[in-house]
Amino acid sequence: MQRSPRWRRIWPAVLAAATLITAGTVAEAPRASAAAACRVDYVVSSQWSNGFGANVTVTNLGDAVSSWRLTWSFSAGQTVTQAWNTSLTQSGSTVSASNASYNGSLGTGASTQFGFNGSLTGSNPAPASFALNGTSCNGPVSTPTPTPTTTPSPTPTATAAAADITVNTGRKYQTIDGFGAAVSIWGGAWSTTDTQTLVGMGDNQLGLSIVRTGISPVSSEWNAQVSALKTAKSYGSNVKILASPWTAPAAWKSNNSRINGGTLLTSRYGDYANHLNSYVQYMRNQGVTIDVTSIQNEPDWHPAYDSMAWTGDTLRNFVRDHGATIKNTKLLVAESLGTNRSYSDPTLNDATARNNIGYIGGHIYGQENGPNLSAYPLAAQYGKNQWMTEWNFHEADGSGSNIWGDPSNLATWNETLDKIMPSVNRTMESNWSAYIWWYGRRYYSFIGDGESAYGTQGGAVLKRGWAFSQYSKYVRPGYQRIGVTESSKASPLDVTAYQGDGKITLVILNRTTNAVNGTVIQAPEGVTSALQTMTSRYSSRAGQTTSVNGSQVTVSVPARSISTVVITL
Numbered sequence: 001m002q003r004s005p006r007w008r009r010i011w012p013a014v015l016a017a018a019t020l021i022t023a024g025t026v027a028e029a030p031r032a033s034a035a036a037a038c039r040v041d042y043v044v045s046s047q048w049s050n051g052f053g054a055n056v057t058v059t060n061l062g063d064a065v066s067s068w069r070l071t072w073s074f075s076a077g078q079t080v081t082q083a084w085n086t087s088l089t090q091s092g093s094t095v096s097a098s099n100a101s102y103n104g105s106l107g108t109g110a111s112t113q114f115g116f117n118g119s120l121t122g123s124n125p126a127p128a129s130f131a132l133n134g135t136s137c138n139g140p141v142s143t144p145t146p147t148p149t150t151t152p153s154p155t156p157t158a159t160a161a162a163a164d165i166t167v168n169t170g171r172k173y174q175t176i177d178g179f180g181a182a183v184s185i186w187g188g189a190w191s192t193t194d195t196q197t198l199v200g201m202g203d204n205q206l207g208l209s210i211v212r213t214g215i216s217p218v219s220s221e222w223n224a225q226v227s228a229l230k231t232a233k234s235y236g237s238n239v240k241i242l243a244s245p246w247t248a249p250a251a252w253k254s255n256n257s258r259i260n261g262g263t264l265l266t267s268r269y270g271d272y273a274n275h276l277n278s279y280v281q282y283m284r285n286q287g288v289t290i291d292v293t294s295i296q297n298e299p300d301w302h303p304a305y306d307s308m309a310w311t312g313d314t315l316r317n318f319v320r321d322h323g324a325t326i327k328n329t330k331l332l333v334a335e336s337l338g339t340n341r342s343y344s345d346p347t348l349n350d351a352t353a354r355n356n357i358g359y360i361g362g363h364i365y366g367q368e369n370g371p372n373l374s375a376y377p378l379a380a381q382y383g384k385n386q387w388m389t390e391w392n393f394h395e396a397d398g399s400g401s402n403i404w405g406d407p408s409n410l411a412t413w414n415e416t417l418d419k420i421m422p423s424v425n426r427t428m429e430s431n432w433s434a435y436i437w438w439y440g441r442r443y444y445s446f447i448g449d450g451e452s453a454y455g456t457q458g459g460a461v462l463k464r465g466w467a468f469s470q471y472s473k474y475v476r477p478g479y480q481r482i483g484v485t486e487s488s489k490a491s492p493l494d495v496t497a498y499q500g501d502g503k504i505t506l507v508i509l510n511r512t513t514n515a516v517n518g519t520v521i522q523a524p525e526g527v528t529s530a531l532q533t534m535t536s537r538y539s540s541r542a543g544q545t546t547s548v549n550g551s552q553v554t555v556s557v558p559a560r561s562i563s564t565v566v567i568t569l
Contacts, residue, residue: 037060037061037062037132037135037136037137038058038059038060038061038062038130038132038135038137039058039059039061039137040056040057040058040059040070040130040137041056041057041059042054042055042056042126042127042130043055043056043057043543043545052117052118052120054115054116054117054118055113055114055115055542055543056070056097056113056114056115056116057112057113057538057539057542058070058106058112058113058132058137059538060106060132062132062135064106065106065132065133067098067099068098068099068106068112068132068133069096069097069098069099069132069133070096070097070098070130070131070132070137071094071095071096071097071130071131071134072094072095072127072129072130072131073093073094073095073127073129074090074093074095074118074127075093076093076121077120077121078093078118078119078120078121079118079119079120080095080116080117080118081116081117081118081119083097083114083115083116083117083203086098086099086114086116087099088114088116095127097114112407113538113539113540113542115203115542115543160522160549160550160551160552161520161549161552161554162487162520163487163520163521163522163552164486164487164489164490164516164519164520164521165484165485165486165487165490165493165495165506165508165519165520165521165522166484166485166486166521166522167482167483167484167497167504167506167521167522167523167524168482168483168484168485168524169482169483169499169504169524170483171482171483172480172481172482172483173431173480173481173482173483174385174431174432174433174480174481175385175433175478175479175480176433176434176475176476176477176478176479176480176481176498176500177209177210177240177385177387177433177434177477178208178209178210178238178239178240178434178472178476178477179207179208179209179210179424179434179435179436179468179471179472179475180208180209180210180211180212180240180242180434180435180436180437180440180472181198181208181210181211181212181436181437181438181439181440181445181446182211182212182213182214182390182436182437182438182439182440183211183212183213183214183225183228183229183439183440183441184439184441185213185214185246186214189224189225189227189228190225190228190231190440190441191228191459192227192228192231193459194228194440194441194447194459195228195231195232195235196231196235197447197459197461198211198232198440198441198446198447199211199231199232199235199236199237199239200235200236201236201237201473204461205469205473206446206447206461206465206466206468206469206472206473207236207237207469207472207473207474207476208236208239208440208446208472209236209237209238209239209240209472209476209477210239210240210241210242210434210436211228211229211232211239211240211241211242211440212241212242212243212244212389212390212436213225213229213241213242213243213244214243214244214245214246214297215243215244215245215246215276215279215293217245217246217247217248217249217250217258217275217306218249219278219279219282222279222282222283223286226283226286226288229241229283229288230286230287230288233287233288233289237476238476238477238478240291240292240477241283241288241289241290241291241292242290242291242292242293242294242332242387242389242436243279243280243283243290243292243293243294243329244294244296244297244335244389245276245294245295245296245297245308246297246305246306246307246308247259247306247307247308248264248268248271248272248275248308249275252264252265252268252271252272253265253268253308258306259303259304259305259306259307260302260303260304260307261302261303261307261308261309262302262307262308262309263308263309263310263314264308264310264314264318269317269318269321269322270322270325272318272322273318273322273323273325273326274325276293276295276326277325277326277327279293280293280326280327280328280329281327281328284328289328289329290328290329291329291330292329292330292331292332292358292359292387293326293329293330293331293332294331294332294333294335294361294389295310295315295318295319295331295332295333295334295335296308296310296315296333296334296335297335297390298335298336298337298363299311299315299334299335299336299343300336300337300338300340300343301337310334310343311343312334312342312343312344312345312346312347313346315333315334315343315344315346315347316346316347316350316353317353319331319333319347319353319356319357320347320350320352320353320356323353323356323357324356330357330358330359331356331357331358331359332357332358332359332360332361332387332389333347333357333360333361334347334360334361334362335361335362335363335389335390336362336363337363337365337366338362338363338364338365338366338367338370338372339362339363339364339367339372339373339388340362340372341372341376341378344360344362344379345378348360348378348379348381348382348384349378354382354384357384358384358385359384359385359386359387360376360379360384360385360386360387361386361387361388361389362386362387362388362389363388363389363390363391364388364391364423364427365391368391368393368419368422368423368426373388373423373426373427373430374430375430375431376431380431385432385433385434386431386432386433386434387432387433387434387435387436388427388432388434388435388436389434389436390436390437390438391423391437391438392437392438392439393415393419393420394415394444395415396409396411396412396414396415396444397411397412397444397454398411402453402454402455403454403455404443404444404448404454404455404456404462405443405448405454405455405456405457405460405462406455407462407463407540408537408538409463410537412444412463412464413463413536413537413560416463416464416467417467417509417511417560417561417562418511420464420467420468421467421468421509421562422494422509422511423435424468424471425494425496425507425509428481428496428507429496431481435471437468441459443455443456443462444462444464445462445464445465446461446462446464446465446468446469447459447460447461447462447465448460448462461540463535463537463540466535466540466541467535467562469535469541470507470533470534470535470541470562470563470564471507471564473541473564474505474507474533474564474566475498475505475507476500476501478500479498479499479500479501479505480498480499480500481496481497481498482497482498482499482504483497484496484497484506489516489519490516490519492510492511492512492514492516493508493509493510493516493519493557494508494509494511495507495508495509502568502569503566503567503568503569504523504524504566504567504569505564505565505566505567506521506564506565506567507562507563507564508557508562508563508564508565509561509562510557510558510559510560510561510562510563511560512559512560513559513560514559515556515557515558515559516556516557517556517557518554518556519554519555519556519557520552520553520554521552521553521554521555521565521567522551522552523551523552523553523567523569524551524569525551525569526550526551526569527548527550527551527552527553527567527568527569528568528569529548529567529568530546530548530553530555530565530566530567530568531543531546531565531566532544532545532546532555532563532564532565532566533563533564534557534558534561534562534563534564535561535562535563536558536559536560536561536562537560539558539561544556544563546565553565553567
């Protein structure tokens with residue numbers, strides 16, 4: 001579906017102190033004698049015999065700065081070894097971090113967050129002081145020196161706590177194919193850097209595992225996305241490519257036009273099958289495997305741009321009689337606008353047609369809270385994984401205000417947490433195997449496109465991208481969704497769990513205004529280690545403190561947040 005920049009579809013107490021948190025000990029810095037220009041929260045999230053990991057949140061309490069830099073000094077023997085969400089340098093004991101926010105600026109009251117790993121000799125005290133662009137943030141920090149541990153997990157206590165979230169590996173559901181987004185269907189291609197940010201598994205990357213692209217009716221345009229798709233395949237981890245056509249060439253259609261719907265002439269079914277096959281083979285020759293090929297984008301939507309009309313019966317006939325022509329890919333039907341199953345039932349009910357397809361797909365416009373976003377027994381009966389292949393929602397800006405580049409904007413965060421993330425959760429709970437957002441690079445999407453009217457920086461990760469990556473980076477292709485049960489304490493949370501690679505991964509949405517602290521997760525066996533990351537209005541995939549006790553992991557789930565907990569067994 002084409003999306004114009006303003007497109008809409010209508011459907012039926014500041015603390016001037018620094019805090020160090022580690023090994024269950026909390027110590028607060030003395031208050032500075034004068035009002036500070038910023039607040040720094042410095043959290044040691046993990047520590048081992050010769051190293052540690054830390055997260056830093058900087059909140060600007062003074063005037064807005066166009067380019068920020070935070071500096072501090074470490075004690076002798078502490079050295080930064082790896083950093084994320086920042087450009088970080090160290091000279092002697094002096095450490096300097098800069099530009100972790102989306103556009104390098106930091107407004108009054110705004111926060112930015114980054115993290116790093118470090119090596120150490122001896123104790124691990126907090127930095128003596130912090131300064132934002134040369135202005136002192138806090139007074140000295142004084143804390144007890146934590147005792148390093150020699151193993152990732154603490155010694156179990158004798159008594160297990162009552163569980164709040166219990167993982168049940170005996171209840172198995174769908175296998176996950178991935179989470180993704182589309183390249184520009186009619187616009188420019190993703191750059192190499194954009195693609196790496198979107199599909200990469202690094203600290204500042206989002207881990208998308210599906211990339212959707214369009215099949216132009218004009219073969220001379222097929223090369224437009226080759227570079228991006230090749231980069232996605234080579235740089236990402238197990239990335240799949242989905243190709244979707246919006247229309248056949250105009251001369252093959254009943255209205256002799258690329259736009260306004262029109263049907264494919266039955267005399268041209270063979271030509272259209274050869275057309276799709278030629279695209280797949282062209283891409284294969286360029287080094288790009290098209291893993292999945294759709295027959296038609298939105299066969300039930302006939303707008304004044306590239307489109308083509310089908311019925312469930314004509315889709316079945318085409319797939320039955322010509323689907324085998326399209327080689328080296330798996331076919332998908334039907335990408336209906338609102339996952340209308342009348343467009344896929346006929347194919348599933350015909351043995352020949354059914355054997356010529358690999359997947360069922362659909363969009364959820366009007367169905368994000370509707371009955372069609374649900375389990376599909378007929379698809380499950382025949383072993384066809386179902387993919388959500390497109391949705392786009394961006395109403396937070398209202399009149400078009402310049403808010404999308406502000407990572408702490410309340411309206412955009414509320415929309416992400418209350419509209420977008422629940423749709424992903426519901427898709428997973430409905431046994432669908434993939435979730436693919438609309439454009440990955442757009443002002444309202446995962447990385448900014450630099451459009452000045454909406455305030456994003458081209459290629460910079462946006463808050464919606466960080467939130468989506470709580471699924472995409474940690475729930476990997478081949479994982480299987482498994483059962484969870486929740487106590488009354490955890491009942492306000494939306495939780496899904498997945499198993500793969502010797503890990504159990506939970507994604508937890510807390511859309512309430514109350515934190516759920518001390519949440520005990522019961523695993524089916526002994527836990528080696530646990531990692532929790534969290535995105536909220538003021539945090540972006542920030543590491544959180546966890547504790548392990550035998551087969552239990554205790555975490556805290558902040559209010560208005562999405563977290564991922566990765567448990568290594």
